[in-house]
Amino acid sequence: MSGCGLCPDGGATPAELAGPALDADGWLAGVLRGYEVPGWFAVFPPRHVESVDALSDGEADELGGALRRLTAAVRSATSCEKVYAVSFGERLPHFHVLIMAVPADLPAELRGAALIGGKDRLNDPAAACDVAQQVAERLRRP
Numbered sequence: 001m002s003g004c005g006l007c008p009d010g011g012a013t014p015a016e017l018a019g020p021a022l023d024a025d026g027w028l029a030g031v032l033r034g035y036e037v038p039g040w041f042a043v044f045p046p047r048h049v050e051s052v053d054a055l056s057d058g059e060a061d062e063l064g065g066a067l068r069r070l071t072a073a074v075r076s077a078t079s080c081e082k083v084y085a086v087s088f089g090e091r092l093p094h095f096h097v098l099i100m101a102v103p104a105d106l107p108a109e110l111r112g113a114a115l116i117g118g119k120d121r122l123n124d125p126a127a128a129c130d131v132a133q134q135v136a137e138r139l140r141r142p
């Protein structure tokens with residue numbers, strides 16, 4: 001879909017990503033603009049679909065592996081306590097799952113659904129970029 005902002009355009013980094021596009025078992029992953037929190041990534045299919053039920057059977061099978069591999073890389077790079085995986089699709093129509101590292105010392109009022117609303121308190125673009133480089137390195141390993 002032209003102008004989507006998450007659709008890859010001839011191999012270029014999608015416009016909604018703040019850094020390089022990472023390869024998570026064939027799915028694209030990266031730090032979303034405005035969600036530059038260390039250990040937070042969006043993972044999305046390389047073609048435009050708007051909901052999980054629009055995926056092909058093969059893509060649905062691939063999604064599980066991509067989420068597992070990316071989550072393991074995030075956990076390894078951040079030593080976080082938990083990793084959330086959520087999908088809303090209110091702001092960006094291209095189906096994506098947001099992977100969110102949850103540090104052990106995160107205040108109770110920012111846990112669960114409140115975490116997405118508290119993102120500005122956790123925003124740290126330089127640290128998010130550093131974690132993204134570590135995650136990219138882990139994803140390149142066989």
Ligand SMILES: [Zn+2]
Nearest residue numbers: 004007048094
């Ligand atoms: Zn798209």
